[in-house]
Amino acid sequence: MTRQSHSDNRQSGAQHFSLPDASLTLWPNWLELQQSSTLQQQLLQQLQWSQDSIVMFGKAVKIPRYQVWMGDSHCSYRYSGTTFSPQPWHTQVQQLAQQISAFLQLPFNCVLLNWYRDGGQHMGWHADNEPELGDNPYIASLSIGATRRFELKHRQQPWQLALDLTPGSLLLMAGECQQHWLHRLPKQSKVTDSRINLTFRYIKSSG
Ligand SMILES: O=C(O)CCC(=O)C(=O)O
Numbered sequence: 001m002t003r004q005s006h007s008d009n010r011q012s013g014a015q016h017f018s019l020p021d022a023s024l025t026l027w028p029n030w031l032e033l034q035q036s037s038t039l040q041q042q043l044l045q046q047l048q049w050s051q052d053s054i055v056m057f058g059k060a061v062k063i064p065r066y067q068v069w070m071g072d073s074h075c076s077y078r079y080s081g082t083t084f085s086p087q088p089w090h091t092q093v094q095q096l097a098q099q100i101s102a103f104l105q106l107p108f109n110c111v112l113l114n115w116y117r118d119g120g121q122h123m124g125w126h127a128d129n130e131p132e133l134g135d136n137p138y139i140a141s142l143s144i145g146a147t148r149r150f151e152l153k154h155r156q157q158p159w160q161l162a163l164d165l166t167p168g169s170l171l172l173m174a175g176e177c178q179q180h181w182l183h184r185l186p187k188q189s190k191v192t193d194s195r196i197n198l199t200f201r202y203i204k205s206s207g
């Protein structure tokens, strides 16, 4: 009997969710646990995390998590009235982008990293539908650290879905997901461990 390598197992574990107006696929063990925890330590120590502010009702409010925007130099990103220039690629993160590109057969040139210190930190309902991402953007979301719930709800219909994003899981949101659905990472006050999520994206270069 031959032993399957980890990379062969990745694809076989795919879970596809057939939702109206969206395509969602989850690979629960895309990274091994040991790889996830090494990566988490590196990213926590080596990246310049910042707790940005956004303007809400005319007031600057700190967002309830820490972020890094990273990628190719043309990948600026406008979010709640502020433009973020990308930090240059961190070697490990760039390698991950290349591996995920090869695995999914899709190009990625930038990534938003979110660090949730504990279950009190969160992200509210939104869609990743910024114009620079183009029509029907595909987004690959890699999670490491604490398991957190990820929720989706349809914009017009009473349809909802909740997933547990475990460490090492890779979630692909594609199709018309960002147009018709919202997603969030709710507070989970019982969760005491921290989590990092990387959402790999593709921004076309203008001109
Ligand atoms: O932390 C997560 O799983 C969600 C992140 C997310 O939705 C985003 O970065 O746009």
Ligand SMILES: [Fe+2]
Residues within 6 Å of the ligand: 126, 127, 128, 183
């Ligand atoms: Fe998002």
